[in-house]
Amino acid sequence: MTNDESEAVDAFERLGLTSYEAKVFIALHRLGSGTARDVASVTDVPRSQVYSVAESLEDRGLVEVQQSSPIRYRPVSIEEAQQTLEQRFQHERERAFDYVETVRRDSETEETQEDIWTIRGSDRVDDRVVELLSQADERFIFGTRLPELVTESIERTIKERAEAGVSALVISRSDDIRAKFSDVDGVRTESPPRFRQDDQRSGRIVTADDDSILLSVIDDGGCETAIWSSDSLFANVLIQLLEANDELQPSPEPEPEPE
Structure with missing residues (x-):
């Protein structure tokens, strides 16, 4: 894996993907589409793990699955993937800060906090x-x-x-x-x-x-x-x-x- 690809994997991890998910997603864009064997041949993700990782990417809206024999996988377009990740990031950000705001409001209702x-x-x-x-x-x-x-x-x-x-x-x-x-x-x-x-x-x-x-x-x-x-x-x-x-x-x- 090149330095550029390693940096891309790190970036996808910061966006919420696992390392294997990032590698499979990148590999499918390199291939266009492919089977678990094809993906395993161009990345260090074990073939046995590609199936579950691809299913996870499908759940995230980043991969489409063709029910053939063998099963084939195809990534969504870069534009669609970008929009999906942006929406997910926005949702997670709102959920996280909504909770923090709730905690802050709850703390303000306490009588006294002794902070040392x-x-x-x-x-x-x-x-x-x-x-x-x-x-x-x-x-x-x-x-x-x-x-x-x-x-x-x-x-x-x-x-x-x-x-x-x-x-x-x-x-x-x-x-x-x-x-x-x-x-x-x-x-x-x-x-x-x-x-x-x-x-x-x-x-x-x-x-x-x-x-x-x-x-x-x-x-x-x-x-x-x-x-x-x-x-x-x-x-x-x-x-x-x-x-x-x-x-x-x-x-x-x-x-x-x-x-």
Whole structure:
């Protein structure tokens, strides 16, 4: 089988045919018409399998059968086959997405869904951190012990949100990280209220407003894994527990100067 034919078989498989169905259909177009022996002679489909495969193609509307002895098979025209497959694809697409739409509507009727997601790999965690920080309207907390986990996009997003008036708190035991934001208006920096000197696993922590949180850890191989949740009771309760510490409270609003 040539590379072109192999690619054609693969394409027919993506349209819903089996490998044998695709090969028999192509073989019949090469022959014009033929018996099971004829088909088997020009393809690697065993003769014993050609009968059932041809019947399946007939059921699909792609092959016509002549009840002779021996039985002969003839493919429908390319135009008719194309129309048949297009109609089948359209029907299957509608059936699949109709079901998905039904499932989506059913899920919307549920009272609450607590969604806790897991992501692996620092690049993906970077993207999620930026997204959560960008969505904060009132305040956020960002913390890490590792300078390399403060990427340029994260640093830029923290500064942009602070400039937009969002209360920002950066927590780190790293002097370098705290120094990076110490002169940025609207960003408060703190050391962790409590931490273990032997901590070698923590990665990043992010909270955004009262409804989004991300926590990550670093495994022995240096791979970062995070869990995150938004718009959930889980996120809300965990954020309240974290902010129960006085040092993690958002900065108080400045009192207006007396006139």
